[in-house]
Amino acid sequence: MATYALEVRDLHVWLSGKEILRGVTVRFPEAAVTAVMGPSGTGKSTLLRAINRLLDLNPEARVEGDVRVYGRSVYEMEPYEVRRIVAMVFQEPNPFPHLSIYDNVAIGPRLHGLARTKRELDEIVRWALEKAMLWDEVKDRLDSSPMKLSGGQRQRLSLARALALKPRILLLDEPTANVDPVNAVKIEEAIRGLVREEGLTAVFVTHMPSQAVRVSEYIVFLYGGRVVEQGPSREVALNPRNPLTEKFFRGEL
Amino acid sequence: MDRRLQRILGLGGLRSKDDERFVLLHLPASLLLLLVILSMLAVFTAYSIPILRREGLHVFTDSAWQAVEGAPSREWYGLAPAIFGSLYTSVIAVLLAAPLAVSLAVVLEELTPPRLRGALAMLTDLMAATPTIIYGLWGLAYLAPHMYPVLAWLSRHLSWLPFFSKHPVSGYTIATAGVLLAVMSTPYAAAVIRESYSMIPYSIREAAYAIGATRFEAIRILLGMVKPSIVAGLALAFARAIGETVAVSLVVGNGYTITPSVTDSGVTVSSLIASQFGNAGFYHYMTSALFVGGLVIFAIGLAVNLAAVWYMRKWEEGMGIARA
Numbered sequence: 001m002a003t004y005a006l007e008v009r010d011l012h013v014w015l016s017g018k019e020i021l022r023g024v025t026v027r028f029p030e031a032a033v034t035a036v037m038g039p040s041g042t043g044k045s046t047l048l049r050a051i052n053r054l055l056d057l058n059p060e061a062r063v064e065g066d067v068r069v070y071g072r073s074v075y076e077m078e079p080y081e082v083r084r085i086v087a088m089v090f091q092e093p094n095p096f097p098h099l100s101i102y103d104n105v106a107i108g109p110r111l112h113g114l115a116r117t118k119r120e121l122d123e124i125v126r127w128a129l130e131k132a133m134l135w136d137e138v139k140d141r142l143d144s145s146p147m148k149l150s151g152g153q154r155q156r157l158s159l160a161r162a163l164a165l166k167p168r169i170l171l172l173d174e175p176t177a178n179v180d181p182v183n184a185v186k187i188e189e190a191i192r193g194l195v196r197e198e199g200l201t202a203v204f205v206t207h208m209p210s211q212a213v214r215v216s217e218y219i220v221f222l223y224g225g226r227v228v229e230q231g232p233s234r235e236v237a238l239n240p241r242n243p244l245t246e247k248f249f250r251g252e253l
Numbered sequence: 254m255d256r257r258l259q260r261i262l263g264l265g266g267l268r269s270k271d272d273e274r275f276v277l278l279h280l281p282a283s284l285l286l287l288l289v290i291l292s293m294l295a296v297f298t299a300y301s302i303p304i305l306r307r308e309g310l311h312v313f314t315d316s317a318w319q320a321v322e323g324a325p326s327r328e329w330y331g332l333a334p335a336i337f338g339s340l341y342t343s344v345i346a347v348l349l350a351a352p353l354a355v356s357l358a359v360v361l362e363e364l365t366p367p368r369l370r371g372a373l374a375m376l377t378d379l380m381a382a383t384p385t386i387i388y389g390l391w392g393l394a395y396l397a398p399h400m401y402p403v404l405a406w407l408s409r410h411l412s413w414l415p416f417f418s419k420h421p422v423s424g425y426t427i428a429t430a431g432v433l434l435a436v437m438s439t440p441y442a443a444a445v446i447r448e449s450y451s452m453i454p455y456s457i458r459e460a461a462y463a464i465g466a467t468r469f470e471a472i473r474i475l476l477g478m479v480k481p482s483i484v485a486g487l488a489l490a491f492a493r494a495i496g497e498t499v500a501v502s503l504v505v506g507n508g509y510t511i512t513p514s515v516t517d518s519g520v521t522v523s524s525l526i527a528s529q530f531g532n533a534g535f536y537h538y539m540t541s542a543l544f545v546g547g548l549v550i551f552a553i554g555l556a557v558n559l560a561a562v563w564y565m566r567k568w569e570e571g572m573g574i575a576r577a
Contacts, residue, residue, distance in 0.1 A: 054459060059367075083465040090463075094456040098478045107474070108464040158460070165464060 005030040005169055005201035006051065006086075011065035013046050013055065020046045022225040023065070028169075028218075031199040033191060035212035035233065038222035039253050044205045045091075047222070048171045051203070052086045053079045069169065084112050087167035091174045093154035095146035095161065102142040104157055105129060108165040124164050131198070132160035133190045152183025159190060170194070170202045176211070188215050209249050213237050221245045223253075297551070300544035304330060307538060312545055318509050325537035332546050337511045338427065338519040339550060342501065343494040345431025345515065346438055350490045353435065354442035355483060359472055361443075362450050374447075381440035389500030392433040397424035397504050404428055404516045419514035425506035428515035433504055434494040441493055442486035449482035450475065481565045488561035492554050498523040522546040 006028040013021040020043045028034045036044050046055070055061040056079055067074045074082045087108075095104045105125045108114075115121035125142075129135040134156040138149070146157055155175060162170065172191065176184035192215065194200045206212050212219055212233060219236040221229040221244075229242040240246040247253045304312050308330070315331025357377065365373055401424035404417075411417045453475055461471040476483070506518020507528060526543050533539040 052463065054462060057459070057462060079462075080465040080467050083463055088463040090456055090459065092454075092456045094454070094460040096457065096460065096474065096478065098480065111464065111466055111470055161460075161464060 035216035087162035128164040152179040304541035330542035346434030346494040349435035357443040358446040427519040430505040438490035445486035
């Protein structure tokens with residue numbers, strides 16, 4: 001039996017009075033990728049933001065239920081503590097445009113005091129960039145601006161910035177939606193590598209069935225703010241039990 | 254229309270009569286503006302010549318202001334105290350306005366509930382739109398008298414610092430002028446900073462929090478992103494401060510000396526022009542000296558603006574933003 005890094009229990013989320021998540025209960029096995037799928041507007045991004053408490057930023061958001069990271073409720077932790085352990089990569093590549101490539105990666109470890117010396121910090125930065133499969137492309141221009149990188153490189157930089165926090169869990173909100181296919185493959189490979197080698201737990205939101213099958217061990221299918229189906233990726237993709245899932249995988253939803 | 258004339262007016266590429274009329278209609282307005290600026294430069298230069306001929310560069314470096322009626326040979330004007338005072342009060346104003354403007358922008362954008370934000374923003378806009386004579390009278394009647402005990406305390410306890418070395422004789426001092434200018438220019442700088450702070454994409458804001466920044470840390474990161482607008486806002490504040498006339502002359506004390514002590518009275522170029530120009534006609538060289546003063550603050554304003562533009566260009570280049 002797998003152990004679970006992350007548990008969501010009967011989670012309800014209202015945004016501006018509208019109920020987006022209607023009682024989501026789901027467990028994410030450790031050291032595996034779980035793809036969260038579903039049509040747009042079904043609450044995938046909201047689920048991620050409830051997990052790392054980014055919804056706190058939205059004054060119109062109301063949350064009920066619980067999210068537990070290794071057994072601890074995130075709602076009993078400090079938000080910055082949650083977000084150190086549960087890092088996130090967004091749909092839009094969003095490195096800080098005014099910081100150098102190096103500082104973009106180093107900013108997290110600096111905030112959280114993860115490195116005691118410059119050498120330790122250098123090591124974390126290098127490790128994160130390597131894991132994000134970006135090191136070779138930027139190692140000679142760590143001081144230059146991320147705005148000189150391509151979109152796909154920027155997204156891998158965003159991934160490196162998240163990894164530099166040394167998180168246990170990685171939330172990925174359609175991380176390849178805005179990058180070219182070559183970069184998409186690199187990002188997928190990077191995630192697989194992190195799960196395999198570092199034992200990271202990844203929650204990978206995607207609406208592409210092919211990507212979900214490629215990248216994940218498990219699939220959670222959301223529809224209308226509820227979990228409609230979940231299970232090992234192959235099973236869900238090949239023999240969906242719920243007609244809605246089936247329709248979605250046929251591209252009809 | 255004649256082909257050659259068309260080319261000269263830059264109408265060569267226009268397709269229709271309508272385009273042509275549009276340009277012909279708007280050309281005079283921009284030409285007029287150019288003419289005004291050129292004539293300003295011409296007038297200032299022409300009026301400056303007599304005193305420059307007589308005193309040379311001494312007009313910038315000397316501290317004397319000798320106005321003698323009917324004896325041009327004994328007249329002598331040195332603008333150094335006024336130039337110094339203009340720079341000193343403006344620098345004080347910018348140093349005080351910088352933290353004020355940044356906090357005002359942050360408070361409005363981050364800490365004010367949306368329902369109150371509109372009202373508060375309107376209030377700061379109103380502050381920016383208030384005629385400066387209002388500030389001047391407030392400074393004269395309220396600020397200066399209330400500054401006096403503060404300045405007296407500072408000079409009593411910190412007189413070993415050159416800034417507070419002189420015991421104030423009244424509240425009408427360089428410090429008071431600096432504070433008043435800071436109050437006047439803060440809303441301007443804050444508006445510029447706020448504008449660009451509010452344009453930070455939500456995805457960047459989320460990024461700051463997603464790496465586990467506390468609110469304070471996130472704000473610091475985001476402020477780093479709008480650094481060019483902070484510089485631009487402060488350049489604007491400086492321009493406003495160095496150009497301000499009446500309000501300053503009401504509180505600065507009009508003492509014609511160069512002193513590092515902000516608790517002493519001082520003078521600025523603008524306040525000097527305002528207070529002296531009425532009598533300048535009685536003297537042979539004073540008008541010319543005052544025009545040189547005008548040229549000086551024009552040049553300082555231009556230099557500050559160019560420096561700000563240069564800084565922003567460099568910033569954009571560093572970020573790889575292509576310029577059109």
